[in-house]
Amino acid sequence: MELQFLGAAGTVTGSRYLLRHGHHRVLVDCGLFQGVKRLRERNRAPFPVDPSSLHAVVLSHAHLDHSGWLPALVRAGFHGPVYCTPGTAALAQILLRDAAKLQMEDADYANRKGFSRHHPAEPLYTLEDAEKALDLLRPQEFGTCRNIDGLKLGFRRAGHIIGASSVSLAGDAGTLLFSGDVGRSNDPVMRPPLPLPECDWLVTESTYGNRLHPELDYLGLLASAVTRCAQRGGVTVLPAFAVGRAQMLLHLLLTLQREQRIPDMPIFLDSPMASKATRVLSGFPDEHRLSESDCRALETRVVHVDSVEESKALAQRRDPHIIVSASGMATGGRVLHHLKRLLPDPRHQVIFVGFQAPGTRGDALVHGTPYVKMHGEYVPVRATVHSIDTLSAHADQAELLAWLATAPRPPRQVFVTHGEPEASDALRLQIRDRLGWPVLVPEALEKFTLR
Numbered sequence: 301m302e303l304q305f306l307g308a309a310g311t312v313t314g315s316r317y318l319l320r321h322g323h324h325r326v327l328v329d330c331g332l333f334q335g336v337k338r339l340r341e342r343n344r345a346p347f348p349v350d351p352s353s354l355h356a357v358v359l360s361h362a363h364l365d366h367s368g369w370l371p372a373l374v375r376a377g378f379h380g381p382v383y384c385t386p387g388t389a390a391l392a393q394i395l396l397r398d399a400a401k402l403q404m405e406d407a408d409y410a411n412r413k414g415f416s417r418h419h420p421a422e423p424l425y426t427l428e429d430a431e432k433a434l435d436l437l438r439p440q441e442f443g444t445c446r447n448i449d450g451l452k453l454g455f456r457r458a459g460h461i462i463g464a465s466s467v468s469l470a471g472d473a474g475t476l477l478f479s480g481d482v483g484r485s486n487d488p489v490m491r492p493p494l495p496l497p498e499c500d501w502l503v504t505e506s507t508y509g510n511r512l513h514p515e516l517d518y519l520g521l522l523a524s525a526v527t528r529c530a531q532r533g534g535v536t537v538l539p540a541f542a543v544g545r546a547q548m549l550l551h552l553l554l555t556l557q558r559e560q561r562i563p564d565m566p567i568f569l570d571s572p573m574a575s576k577a578t579r580v581l582s583g584f585p586d587e588h589r590l591s592e593s594d595c596r597a598l599e600t601r602v603v604h605v606d607s608v609e610e611s612k613a614l615a616q617r618r619d620p621h622i623i624v625s626a627s628g629m630a631t632g633g634r635v636l637h638h639l640k641r642l643l644p645d646p647r648h649q650v651i652f653v654g655f656q657a658p659g660t661r662g663d664a665l666v667h668g669t670p671y672v673k674m675h676g677e678y679v680p681v682r683a684t685v686h687s688i689d690t691l692s693a694h695a696d697q698a699e700l701l702a703w704l705a706t707a708p709r710p711p712r713q714v715f716v717t718h719g720e721p722e723a724s725d726a727l728r729l730q731i732r733d734r735l736g737w738p739v740l741v742p743e744a745l746e747k748f749t750l751r
Contacts, residue, residue: 301473301750303501306348307331308718309744311339312507312657313365314432315718317478318349321471321565324449325349327357328478330466332368332399334631336659343369343424348745351378356448357436359384360480361464362391368399369428374436378573383446383537385455386439387463387587390580391543393434398542398573400430402632413676452572459483459493460693462542462577462584466493473750474500474712481505481718482695482703484513489548489588490693495706501750502711504704506719507655508696509727516690522552523561525651525686530563530620534647534683541628542574544693545654547581550598551590568614570625570634571604578604615641628654630661630672640674642683649684653691658720701730714739714749 301321307314307329314333319326333339341725351373359367359382370382370392382391403423410421440446442465446453450472452713455465460483467478477499485492496502529536540546548568556562569575581588582595590598605611616624625635642648656662661672666687671678695703704714714737716724724741731739742748 301471301476302747303476303503303715303750305715305717305744307333307744309742309746310718310721310724311335312655312723314342314369315360315366316369317503319469319476321451324355325353326448326451326469327354328375328469329360329366330357330370331363331365334660335368335657338657339659341745343372347373347376351376354378354380357382358453358467358469359388359392360458360478361461362388362395363461363481363541364395364399366481366581367392367395371396371400371425371433371465374433375425380436381438382433382436383438383440383448383453385442385463385465387580387584388465389437389439389463389506391461391463391577392437394429394573394576395543395582396433397427398668400425400427402410406632407661409675410481436689438469456497457491457494457587459487459490461490462580462587466496468497468499476501476750479504481507481693482700483624483693484695485699485702486546487693489590490544491550491579491587491589493695493703496703498708500712501715502713503715503717504700504727505694506699506700506716506724506727507694508574508692509700509716509719509723511723512698513692513696516688518688518690519552519556519561521688522555522651525649526553526556526562526622529647529649529684530565532647533620534645534649535620536622536649536651537621537635537638537642538651538653539628539630539639540624540626541654542571543577545628545691546571546574546624547578547598548627548691548693549653550578550602551594553622554597554601556693565619566621568603568605568621568623570611570614570623570638572606574624574626575604575606591663611637614638615732628652629656630665636674639672640677640679640699643672644680644682646682646684649686651686651688653688655692655694656687683696697727697730698726701734704731704735710735710737712738716741
């Protein structure tokens with residue numbers, strides 16, 4: 301077998317791993333590159349191999365940095381099966397359609413306003429491309445095996461979001477396991493990842509490979525920030541990933557209201573994609589900790605904003621309220637319109653709760669930028685900006701090491717990916733020094749023969 305790192309090498313996005321097994325090619329994950337311009341430009345670069353030569357794609361989960369380039373791959377000629385868990389298939393139906401619509405809308409908006417450097421601005425892919433990609437999905441239950449071209453494919457629960465999995469591919473040479481995004485052991489919503497199974501080669505994420513989530517009273521911090529903002533008549537905006545963090549935030553906010561720790565004010569979910577993802581939760585009760593009544597509250601006690609007109613109407617409200625809106629790094633979506641309107645006013649606040657990739661607006665805001673560029677304009681930042689990093693859906697360094705230590709035996713080789721260079725190298729050193737395993741950080745496009 302030969303493993304090549306086509307993405308998530310030297311960066312925390314663009315997860316793509318090419319496995320050659322005999323004459324067959326399998327792509328594990330097909331993610332979008334996000335963040336700084338040089339990374340985003342890779343989304344439009346030609347794929348390193350002929351997409352039509354791929355025999356299959358396997359998705360670890362539905363987040364766009366792992367699945368969001370699939371319609372572009374299909375547009376470029378891929379037509380094979382796409383294997384994933386049922387939860388991933390359910391969320392991909394939402395995410396990929398929404399991503400296509402958003403790209404089409406953004407391209408249209410850029411052309412109408414004339415702020416794009418490309419004339420005309422073109423979407424990376426269309427809704428038609430997304431529909432073709434979704435037709436290729438082949439769901440497979442956790443804990444079952446499927447033979448694909450001489451390899452045994454299996455999925456194992458990784459926590460993180462609904463459907464998230466570690467992916468194993470076993471052949472005559474041994475077993476290769478991809479961690480996917482590893483969830484938290486104490487996540488408020490998702491169940492913890494299952495222990496690491498026996499494998500010969502391991503590809504592990506390192507998003508928080510150089511950091512520990514602070515031991516903070518996140519409910520207390522959230523309650524205090526929201527209450528102070530409401531008392532000065534302001535609006536709290538929480539940019540949140542539509543799948544996973546949006547539902548977690550809504551659950552925490554409803555809990556605080558029920559316990560009378562924050563004012564009883566309207567909570568708006570302004571993300572059609574997040575609204576649809578919220579409804580998916582009830583279909584997969586074995587993967588999360590929420591009760592049936594908790595799931596019902598997410599749909600009935602939150603105001604779901606679906607239409608563009610309803611979203612624009614929020615700008616007319618003068619009462620204190622809370623808006624949860626995508627995207628989590630403020631890279632696009634409806635949250636940009638809210639930020640553009642609210643950031644110049646010191647009464648308001650923005651709370652980030654997840655990882656902010658370098659080069660994103662979220663990263664700039666968290667690090668105190670005085671201005672942020674949106675829709676071709678520089679917007680002054682006078683609103684309060686908070687970061688409650690302990691609410692991330694990713695395992696931190698200690699949690700990753702604890703998960704790795706559950707392996708029945710050491711792998712022959714560990715590859716550390718899906719992290720910024722400092723994070724990946726920090727985790728590499730920890731794995732080497734604490735576990736004594738052979739470990740390295742691959743470069744982009746680097747190949748390895750697995751014997």
